[in-house]
Amino acid sequence: MDAPAPPRIFAAARRIANRRRADKLARTDGAARYLLDDMAEDVAERLAFLRHEPGNALLIGDRFGVLSNALAARGCTVHAVDAATGLDEEQPFPASGFDLAVSLSALDTLNDPVGALIHMRGALAPGGLAIASLCGAGSLPALRTAMLTADGDRPAPRLHPMIDVRAGAALLQRAGWANPVVDNRSLAVRFSSLTSLVSDLRAQGLSNCLARPGPPLTRAQVAIASEAFGQGTTETFEILTLTGWRL
Template sequence: MPRVPRRTTKCLSWKPDHATSATVSETAPEIFDRSARRLRRDRAAPGFAGHDFIRATMLDGIAERLDAVTRNFTDVLDLGCFDGAFVAPPGARVVRCDAGFAFAAGSSGVQADEDRLPFADASFDLVVSAGVLDQVNDLPGALTLIRRTLRPDGLFLGAFVGAGSLPALRGALRAAESDRPAARLHPQIDVRSAGDLLMRAGFTLPVADVETLDVGYRDIGRLYGDLRGMAASNVLAQRQPLRADTLARTIAAFAAAADDRGRTHETFQMVFLTGWSPDPSQPKPARRGSATASLGDALRR
C-alpha cells in the first residue's frame, strides 16, 4: 500500500470568549488561478475515489459534529461536493455545488466558486464544506456568503487542510531550491486565523479545532499522485515549472527523510469550523462587569 493514514483527533483547538465584528474586504487578491483550479478538479474527477482519504476523514469529523446537534435540517448545501459522498441527515433536501464542472455534473449539482455563490439569502439551514476552502481567493467573502445563505439559527460545518500540513514536502522543496525558492504550495490558514474569520463573517458560537492525519509514503511520486488525484496540486496564479534538476533534488531530499521501513511520513492538519447563523434564541455571552462573585475570593477559598 502506498500510504498508511493515522488519524489523531483534536490536537489543538481554539474557541473565542466572545464574538466581535469586522468589515470584510470587498477586493480580495486573486491568489489562485480560477481556470486552473477548475481544470485540475475536472482532471481529478474520474479517479477521485482512489485518492479521497483526506476528504473522507473530514466527512467523518463533520458527521461526528453533526451527530452532536439535536435538531432537524430540511435544506442542505454540500459546498465543494466532489463526488457527492456527503450523506445528508434523513429527510433533508440536498443541493450540491462544486467549482469543477465534472464534479458538479456528476452529482447533479451546480457549478460555482465558493466566493461567488448563486444562492439566495436564507436558502439553507445547514451548509457543509469539506476540502475546498483552502483554495478560495476570497475566503472571508466566501464565509460571509455561506452565512448569508443560512437561515437564522442555521449551522455551518466546514473542514480544510490548514497550516502545518505537508512538512516533509515543504522541507524537500526548500532543500532542493535553497538558493532561489519558488512558491510551490499555497499559503495555509492556521486554526486561530480560521476562528477569527468565522467571527468576521458574522457567525455566532464559532469554534475552530484541528485534527491530524499522518500518512506514510514510499516515494514522493505517490504523494504527488495523491495531491493530483484529490485536486490539491498547485493552482497559484503565480506558479513556476519545476526543472528536472530541481525535481531530482526534491526526490532525493524526500527519500532521505524516510524511516527505517522506507516510508517518509507526511502530515495533514485538518481545520474544522463550526458556526451558527445569528438568531435571537441563541445564548449570549455575559455582559462585561456583570459577575456577582469575585474570582479572587473563589481562589482564596
C-alpha cells in the first residue's frame, strides 16, 4: 500500500517567489544576511571539528556564497543549487556521489521534509556527510506574540509551524541518516521596530508561504502589532542543525 501523501501546509509557488525576491535583495547593499552567514560559519566549524575534507560538495541555499568560497579555497569542487528551488521533496538530485551535502534554510517550508532528506542522503557517496540548518521552533517569539495581539479573539495562521529538536530527530530516523545528531542554538537580534524585522525576514526568504494564509492585516491591526512588538526589541532565532552520514 502506498504511503499517504503528506499534508499540504506550504505553497511551493509562494515559497519559490519568496526566495526569488530574497535572491534579488541579496544583490543590494546592506541586505540582511546574518542567518545564512551564521549557518555557513557553523557548517565550516563543524567540518573542521569532524576533520571532514570533502573533495566535492553539494550546497543548497548558500545564497551569498560564503560556504562555497570557503570550500573552494580548500580545493573542494562545489556544486551550488539555486536557493529558490532548493531541495526537491519529490525528485532525487540529478547528480550524486558527493562527499558533502549541505542545506541552508531550505528545509523548513517543505511539505515532505523526510522525502527531501532522503534525496539529500541519496546524493552522497558512501561515507559522505550531510548537514541541514534551518530556523527551528523557538524562533520569533516576539513576532508571534505581536500577531496574536493584533488578531485578538480570532487568531489567523500567519507564521509557519516549525521543526523542533525532537521532530528533527524523528525526521532523520525516518530518512535513514546514519549516526544522526540534532542540536540547536539561539541567535538574538535587536530590531528598531516591527517594520525592520519584517524587512529582514523578506530579505532572507522567510516570509509567509502557507498554502492557506490568514487574511491580510488591516491598518488597525498593523498598528496594534507594531505597538505590541515595541521599539528596540530583541528577537530570537533558533537555529536547528541536522547532521548525519551515508554509510
